[in-house]
Structure formats: C-alpha cells, structure tokens
Amino acid sequence: MTSPSSWSAWLPTLALAALLSATGSVGTAATAMTGKELAATIPGHTIRTKHSKSGKELVLIYSPGKQKGTYTGTYAGEPNSGTWQIKGNQWCETWVSGADCWLVVRVDANTLQAYKDGKPLKHPWKIK
Known part of the structure; x- marks a missing residue:
C-alpha cells in the first residue's frame, strides 16, 4: 500500500x-501555429498522412498562396482535390464531401500535429 x-x-x-x-x-491554443506561421509552412508543400477514420494514406500537394488556394493529391491511391484556406489560426480544407478546420502544432521541422476540438488527430502530418 x-x-x-x-x-x-x-x-x-x-x-x-x-x-x-x-x-x-494541454496548451493546444498556446502552442498552435499562427495563421502567419501556417501560411509560411504549408502552402507550396506536400503533406503525407493517414485519414483519421479509415487509416488510408493521404498525399496532398498544396498550391502556393497566403490565405487560400487549392490542393491535389491522392486518397487511398485515388485522385483527390479541394481547396484550402487559413481562417484565423486554423488550417481549413474543403473537399467534395465536406470541410473541416484544425489547429496545427509544429512537432519538428518535418512533422505537424493537427487538433480538432482540442484533441490530436490520430496520425501526424509529414511535410515536404
């Protein structure tokens, strides 16, 4: 005892x-990237991750831009495309069947962790 x-x-x-x-x-809002940091980090780059629910691979190639743009890529090997936008300090995406926004925390030079409703997504984002 x-x-x-x-x-x-x-x-x-x-x-x-x-x-x-x-x-x-704990401290997600305090450590989340700002809109300016998101704009300097994601547009013009490629992110590899897995879908939070299905676990299928996502490869997204983002157009350059400051506040909004488009992306192309693949989801489970199939073509995928949509738009991205920075709203305040959130990274937002719209695709054929929906839309979502996340707070994003930089883990290291090549890894980002997205948060939805204060909880981390299951798979981090690897950025190139």
Whole structure:
C-alpha cells in the first residue's frame, strides 16, 4: 500500500491527467501555429498522412498562396482535390464531401500535429 506522503510526489502528474481528461488537451491554443506561421509552412508543400477514420494514406500537394488556394493529391491511391484556406489560426480544407478546420502544432521541422476540438488527430502530418 502506498503511504500518504508518497502521494505528494504524484500530485502534479495526477493534476495533469485530470486536466487532460477534462479538456482533451494541454496548451493546444498556446502552442498552435499562427495563421502567419501556417501560411509560411504549408502552402507550396506536400503533406503525407493517414485519414483519421479509415487509416488510408493521404498525399496532398498544396498550391502556393497566403490565405487560400487549392490542393491535389491522392486518397487511398485515388485522385483527390479541394481547396484550402487559413481562417484565423486554423488550417481549413474543403473537399467534395465536406470541410473541416484544425489547429496545427509544429512537432519538428518535418512533422505537424493537427487538433480538432482540442484533441490530436490520430496520425501526424509529414511535410515536404
């Protein structure tokens, strides 16, 4: 059995776990890329990832631009295209069957993590 004094060492971890449970993220808004950073990072580049629900590969090639543009690529090997737009500090895309926006956090020079409703998407975005 754990003594009460050893619980004090775990309190910061327990508090973080409680915060994650309640909000779904810690500091996403504080660490999310700004619209200016998104504009300097994604347009004119290619992103490889997997679809969050199906797990099928997505390869998207974004046109250059500052606030909006188009993309082409493949989804599960089939042609895919749509439009992109930066709305505030969110990266947004529209495709044939829908649209969505995400906050994006830079993980490292070649990896971005998108967040929806405060939760990270299942697969990070690899940028080239």
